[in-house]
Amino acid sequence: MEPEIVTVVSLTCYGGVNxxxxxxxxxxxxxxxxFFDFGLPFAHRSRYYEEYLNPRASWGLLDLLEVGLLPPLNGIYRQDLTLPDLWDRFSSSPHYRxxxxxxxxxxxxxxxxxxxxxxxxxxxxxxxTAMTSVMAKAIQDSAKGDFEKEVCYAIPKEDKKGARAAIRYNKAAAQQRPFRVLDCGAWSGELGHFWEDTPGRRSLEACPLETAVSIGPLxxxxxxxxxxxxxxxxxxxxxxxxxVVYTGxxxxxxxRGQQTEAFIHQAAQLRPVILICEGTSVDDETCPVTEDGVYSNALKAIREAKGLVIADFGPRNVERLLTFRRIAQEIGRYLVVTAKDAYLLRAMHYLDPEVPDMGGDPVIRVYQELKADHDHWEQDILARFRDKLVKAEEVGRCQDDHILCFSFFDINELPSIRPQEGSLYLYSSSEPHNEEQRLDFYRLHQWLEHFRMRGIGLPREELGWKVPQAEQGLHAxxxxxxxxxLKLIKEINPEILIPIHTENPGYFATNLEGTGIRVHLPRYGEQITLP
Ligand SMILES: [Zn+2]
Known part of the structure; x- marks a missing residue:
């Protein structure tokens, strides 16, 4: 008899550990x-770098490997970012392979x-998913060129006097990665056109979207x-x-809570051997604010507001943007979005009819920054939505007519808008996680004081950077x-749980004791062999 060949199945975490x-x-x-995900570790990165101190693109992968932002895995990275002797340096590091x-x-x-x-x-x-593919492209198209953010397409680099440097735009096309869509089989010609086109001067060596149901034989x-x-x-x-199931x-x-419910139900039917589960908010035991709750609380605050309203919510939180759109419609204000948001919404509308069609939407307008030159993607948006544009002067003249979707990083627009005294700044995002973000809140409070604006939902230093009790409920x-x-895990009932994306993985070990679910707390680079 032939001996049975037993293949080893294993998991190794190179990030998201503690x-x-x-x-x-x-x-x-x-x-x-x-790999399940291949993310940028913000907290780890901010231990070495900040806004004006960044990994050096001219050294390719070196800085990222040196401080452990990337694992030393020879064979998975871009050749054009690999200096000739790079792996000599890291071949003796403990996790090298x-x-x-x-x-x-x-x-x-x-x-x-x-x-x-x-x-x-x-x-x-x-x-x-198709939506994540499209968003990755829209986000990169409308970002400043940054070698840490080439998710959808790579800008090829070459050797220039020993340094890694981007090849001139007219000499080399950007190279799109192959995206394989898992959730939908058909998309419009417009979407295909958006996917295979680039707004910049550099052309794109496009890689058309394809669907997939397996990876190799799996x-x-x-x-x-x-x-x-x-x-x-x-x-x-x-x-x-x-x-093996991964929650993301x-x-x-x-x-869309019912989608998560459906996932739990279907994942349980798979009877998974492993569940890799996120644990960002394990220490939060209170009943969470819902998106509908945000709608009614923000509606109440904005309805009473006089003058300008600024709504500050996390980037790409399109659901929140649509919540404020509903509010704007309800109270008869325009919702003004940045050109970046307009670019993203336009791309998303190709896939999801619930995302408003920017061209025909009566509520949404696009904020036109005063600039001598606009980037190509911005020019495209300004031309496409010509009759939707609104400038600082007009917002300043008709402050009661607008809700501006601005974040802290747009706050330097205020001198040209000149919000009237008592205008509202509504903060609808998370509390600061680190010193840098706390500094931004000092600056934000300074701006609000300068224009005598009223802030609501803002974390305050005297409260340990929490939002005052009376102003909670503006963020989900x-x-x-x-x-x-815990309920999700018990319902899916895997043999083994691997907590990830959490600062408190021990929470799961403590709270799942006696359930029969084994909790394996991963260590960085440790190979976990499946039973
Ligand atoms: Zn996330």
Whole structure:
């Protein structure tokens, strides 16, 4: 008799271990290897870098490997970012290995999950939802060129006097990564055109969107879930040892909570051997504010407001943007979005009819910044929505007619708008996580004081950077609470739980004791072999 060949199936976490974000979970099943997400670890990065101190693009991958932002895995990264002696330096590091992978399964377009796909070899396919694909492109199109944010397409680099430098735009096209769509089989010609076109001067070597149901011989499943960005999905892979399920980031209290419920139900039916589960908000045990709650609380605050209203919510939180659109319509104000938001909404509308058609929407207008030169993507938006544009002067003249969707980083527009005294700044996003973000709040308070604006929902230093009790309910978090996650895990009932994307993985070990679910707290780079 032939001896039975037993293939080893294993998981290795190279990010998201005892930290929120930066998920990079390697799954190996015989010859098939893939990552769940390949994110930018913001907290880790901010221990070494800040706004004006960044990894040096001219040294390619060096700085990122040196401080451990990227794992030393020789064979998965872009050749054009690899200096000749790079691997000599890292071949003795404890986690060094040679590795080839067949793809990345991407849960959603937040950079702490997607960002460092930028450094992966251009030929490695990204398996995700159609919406995440489109958002990744729109986000990159409208961003300043930054080698840490080349998720959708890579700008080829060459050697210039020993440094890595972008090849001139007229000499080399940007190279699009192969995106494999897991959740939808058909898209419009307009979407195809958007996908294969680039707004800049550099042309795009396009890689058309294709659908996929497996990676090599391994079947894949995706389950759309509710999170603070559209297109988010949980993922599952059928390995030789059973199903491995990955939650990505999720919640139950947003507008699409029923999708997360459906995921829980379907994942349970797979009887997974492993569940890799996020734990961002495990320490939050209170009943979460819902998106509908945000709507009614913000509506009340804005209805009473005099003068200008500024709504500040997280970037790409399109659900929140649509919540403020509803409010604007209800009280008869225009909702003014930035050109960047307009670019994103336009792309998303191709896939999701619930996202308003910018051209025909009576409520949304586009803020036109005063600039001598606009980037190509911006020119495109300004031309396309010519009759929707509004400038600072007009907002300043008719302050009662507008809700401006601005973040802190747009606050320097205020001198040309000159908000009248008592205008409202409504903060609808998360509390600061680090010193840098706290500094931004000092500055924001300074601006509001300068224009005598009224802030609401703002975290305050004297409250330990919490939002005053009376002003809570203007933000719904993107993550499920501890008790909700425990319920989710018990319902899915995996053999083994691996907590990730959390600063408190021990929460799961403590609270799942006696349930029969084994909790494995991962260590960075430790290979976990499936039973
Ligand atoms: Zn997220």
């Amino acid at each position: 930290e929120i974000g930066g998920n990079k979970v390697l799954l190996e099943d015989g010859e098939v290897r893939l 040679e590795l080839h992978i067949d793809g990345v399964l991407l849960s959603h377009a937040h950079l702490d999950h997607s960002g460092y796909i930028s450094f992966l070899d251009r030929d490695i396919p990204v398996y995700t 079947p894949l499943r995706c389950f759309p879930v509710d999170h603070s960005i559209p297109g988010a999905t949980a993922l599952a892979v059928a390995t030789g040892r059973g199903w 980031d999720l919640r139950l209290h947003g507008g 978090s993107g993550h499920a609470t501890g008790p909700e996650l």
